[in-house]
Amino acid sequence: MAVVFERPKSLIDVPTHYCPGCTHGIVHRLICEVIDEMGIEGDTIGICPVGCSVMAYDYFNCDMIEAPHGRAPAVATGVKRTNPDKFVFTYQGDGDLAAIGTAETVHVATRGENIVIIFINNTIYGMTGGQMAPTTIPGQVTQTTPYGRDPELAGYPVRVCEMLSTLTGTALAQRVAVDTVPHIRETKKAIRKAFENQKEKRGLSIVEVLSTCPTNWGMSPVEAIKRLQDEMIPYYPLGVYKDVTAEGGNK
Amino acid sequence: MAKMTVITERCKGCGLCTTACPKKIVSLQKEKRNKKGYFYAVCTDDNACIGCAMCGIMCPDCAIIVEK
Amino acid sequence: MERNLMKGNEALAEAAIRAGCKCFFGYPITPQTELAAYMAKRMHKAGGVFLQAESEIAAVNMVLGAASTGVRAMTSSSSPGVSLKSEGISYLAGSDLPAVIINVQRGGPGLGGIQPSQADYWQATKALGHGDFHLLVYAPASVQEMVDMVTTAFDRADKYRIPAMILADGLLGQMMEPVSFPEISINDYDKSSWAADGHKNKREHHIINSLYLKPDELQKSVYERFERYEKVKAEETDAELYLTEDCDILLCAYGATARVVKSAVNSAREIGIKAGMFRPKTLWPFPVKEVNEAVKNAKCLLDVEMSMGQMIDDVKLAINCSKPVHFFGRTGGVIPTPAEILEEIKKVGGAE
Numbered sequence: 021m022a023v024v025f026e027r028p029k030s031l032i033d034v035p036t037h038y039c040p041g042c043t044h045g046i047v048h049r050l051i052c053e054v055i056d057e058m059g060i061e062g063d064t065i066g067i068c069p070v071g072c073s074v075m076a077y078d079y080f081n082c083d084m085i086e087a088p089h090g091r092a093p094a095v096a097t098g099v100k101r102t103n104p105d106k107f108v109f110t111y112q113g114d115g116d117l118a119a120i121g122t123a124e125t126v127h128v129a130t131r132g133e134n135i136v137i138i139f140i141n142n143t144i145y146g147m148t149g150g151q152m153a154p155t156t157i158p159g160q161v162t163q164t165t166p167y168g169r170d171p172e173l174a175g176y177p178v179r180v181c182e183m184l185s186t187l188t189g190t191a192l193a194q195r196v197a198v199d200t201v202p203h204i205r206e207t208k209k210a211i212r213k214a215f216e217n218q219k220e221k222r223g224l225s226i227v228e229v230l231s232t233c234p235t236n237w238g239m240s241p242v243e244a245i246k247r248l249q250d251e252m253i254p255y256y257p258l259g260v261y262k263d264v265t266a267e268g269g270n271k
Numbered sequence: 272m273a274k275m276t277v278i279t280e281r282c283k284g285c286g287l288c289t290t291a292c293p294k295k296i297v298s299l300q301k302e303k304r305n306k307k308g309y310f311y312a313v314c315t316d317d318n319a320c321i322g323c324a325m326c327g328i329m330c331p332d333c334a335i336i337v338e339k
Numbered sequence: 340m341e342r343n344l345m346k347g348n349e350a351l352a353e354a355a356i357r358a359g360c361k362c363f364f365g366y367p368i369t370p371q372t373e374l375a376a377y378m379a380k381r382m383h384k385a386g387g388v389f390l391q392a393e394s395e396i397a398a399v400n401m402v403l404g405a406a407s408t409g410v411r412a413m414t415s416s417s418s419p420g421v422s423l424k425s426e427g428i429s430y431l432a433g434s435d436l437p438a439v440i441i442n443v444q445r446g447g448p449g450l451g452g453i454q455p456s457q458a459d460y461w462q463a464t465k466a467l468g469h470g471d472f473h474l475l476v477y478a479p480a481s482v483q484e485m486v487d488m489v490t491t492a493f494d495r496a497d498k499y500r501i502p503a504m505i506l507a508d509g510l511l512g513q514m515m516e517p518v519s520f521p522e523i524s525i526n527d528y529d530k531s532s533w534a535a536d537g538h539k540n541k542r543e544h545h546i547i548n549s550l551y552l553k554p555d556e557l558q559k560s561v562y563e564r565f566e567r568y569e570k571v572k573a574e575e576t577d578a579e580l581y582l583t584e585d586c587d588i589l590l591c592a593y594g595a596t597a598r599v600v601k602s603a604v605n606s607a608r609e610i611g612i613k614a615g616m617f618r619p620k621t622l623w624p625f626p627v628k629e630v631n632e633a634v635k636n637a638k639c640l641l642d643v644e645m646s647m648g649q650m651i652d653d654v655k656l657a658i659n660c661s662k663p664v665h666f667f668g669r670t671g672g673v674i675p676t677p678a679e680i681l682e683e684i685k686k687v688g689g690a691e
Contacts, residue, residue, distance in 0.1 A: 025324035025337035041285030045331030062540040077546045083535035085407045086548040091400040098404025101388045106537050127393035201325045241285040
């Protein structure tokens with residue numbers, strides 16, 4: 021018998037600090053599978069955010085840089101502009117990317133920086149204990165929306181892929197999910213496409229991954245996957261919102 | 272001939288693998304805990320495993336190795 | 340050596356390129372904008388990167404990214420913009436990254452004004468962001484010194500892995516003076532033990548980070564940094580002592596203010612008052628030894644600043660309040676005149 025599935029080499033063999041059932045681990049693995057398949061670990065520099073994945077530098081075996089909250093796209097710009105031949109990716113949560121780092125996110129896209137953004141949308145702030153995120157769905161209960169998010173008070177969620185797809189510098193804006201094996205396979209394909217875009221200098225690629233946060237949603241991991249399917253996917257439709265390599269380009 | 276192996280000390284007992292298995296042969300047993308205190312996943316029927324690796328693909332902790 | 344007439348802001352930029360600065364990330368703000376404009380013209384031709392960022396915050400974080408890969412990087416701004424950069428500066432310090440930050444000061448607080456000021460002394464020397472840390476802070480008083488100090492700042496930032504700041508002001512930034520660019524040999528510090536520039540499968544992965552969740556580990560990292568600070572304090576202080584050997588009254592001033600003070604000292608000497616001047620060129624580390632040397636025969640001190648009195652704290656601490664330290668200051672963009680400083684010299688007891 022031969023091994024047909026195991027940990028990718030560029031994912032360091034240590035237990036993670038993530039809660040049981042947290043899908044960060046799946047996305048980490050997919051990024052590393054792509055890095056391994058493209059053979060680029062030694063030429064890749066990753067940027068960690070502030071948030072639950074703040075210690076992702078302990079898991080990715082490529083060189084890693086910790087960015088201040090929301091600033092990963094700016095840090096990545098500094099890395100990429102001075103090291104144009106390296107592969108650069110940021111790994112950011114919804115609070116990081118779509119609240120405190122909105123300006124950095126929009127401008128890294130409009131400049132068409134040749135980097136990859138992996139955007140984890142789980143509709144909540146995980147690390148700080150479950151507060152409203154810019155992507156929290158109307159009606160969703162969080163620590164800071166105890167009666168459910170009321171758009172009258174707290175405004176509406178940001179749909180990041182839709183927004184970034186309007187910018188010329190964006191090469192790929194695709195929303196995927198990690199709730200089922202077919203969707204996970206789709207996610208990996210999107211990540212691969214994003215890294216290929218970087219290789220071909222096509223511009224900014226963002227892969228938005230609908231993810232779960234069982235702990236702060238107050239659910240079991242299996243229930244959390246169900247919520248992702250029943251509530252998140254209808255609000256955040258999966259699909260390719262912009263792909264400069266495809267016919268037509270836009271969805 | 273196929274086989275899935277759970278690295279029991281890495282398993283956090285989340286149960287996502289149990290939902291992914293098309294043969295329904297992965298389950299969280301309720302007797303033995305690992306050092307972190309989690310009831311870890313097991314394969315209940317080695318002979319029925321088809322080596323599709325869906326359990327491993329769904330696992331957030333790289334706690335499953337699949338051979339075929 | 341060839342001398343050109345150059346604006347302070349432009350001289351800072353040219354000196355940075357000559358000191359091996361490979362990238363500049365900035366954002367427009369008066370009165371430092373000529374620096375970015377010069378970089379936009381010159382940097383690409385010099386084989387480097389110029390990028391106008393979306394904000395001061397983004398600019399300093401672009402510096403953090405570039406510096407993480409071992410590249411000499413710089414950003415510049417003026418007072419309100421430096422406040423925005425303080426987050427990134429703290430992270431630079433916490434990650435032990437060399438970089439150069441320029442502050443061409445204007446009046447504050449808030450939006451303040453656009454005229455020269457020295458009201459950011461406290462910020463530069465004591466509170467450039469949250470946490471236990473310092474920056475190397477250089478205070479030029481001429482366009483030539485701007486050139487020389489940028490060169491030194493890049494070198495020492497690399498040497499100690501401490502970010503460095505040039506604390507200039509709008510007067511120096513806008514002023515034109517003859518300047519020369521001496522041939523310099525750039526020390527090539529080995530960054531291979533920490534730079535995150537892709538490990539090429541030849542070494543362990545590098546992590547650039549300022550997060551330590553365990554208190555004893557964070558304490559250890561801060562202790563280690565402060566050991567480096569002790570070395571810096573012992574080796575890197577610099578000051579100009581002017582007519583201090585026999586002075587009865589010692590004036591203390593830095594940057595553009597020191598030029599005005601020097602005129603007042605000369606005028607005082609002409610009317611028989613033995614005045615001298617201590618001018619720190621490094622604000623952190625503060626030249627403690629040098630000010631004590633300068634003050635040894637003086638009866639009192641007169642600190643002059645374009646602020647309500649900030650450096651005066653360090654002067655008092657340095658001499659352990661052993662002699663009276665008087666203060667004269669202008670703020671909000673008002674520049675003190677030699678005549679009013681002379682009046683102050685007479686008033687505080689130089690003319691016994």
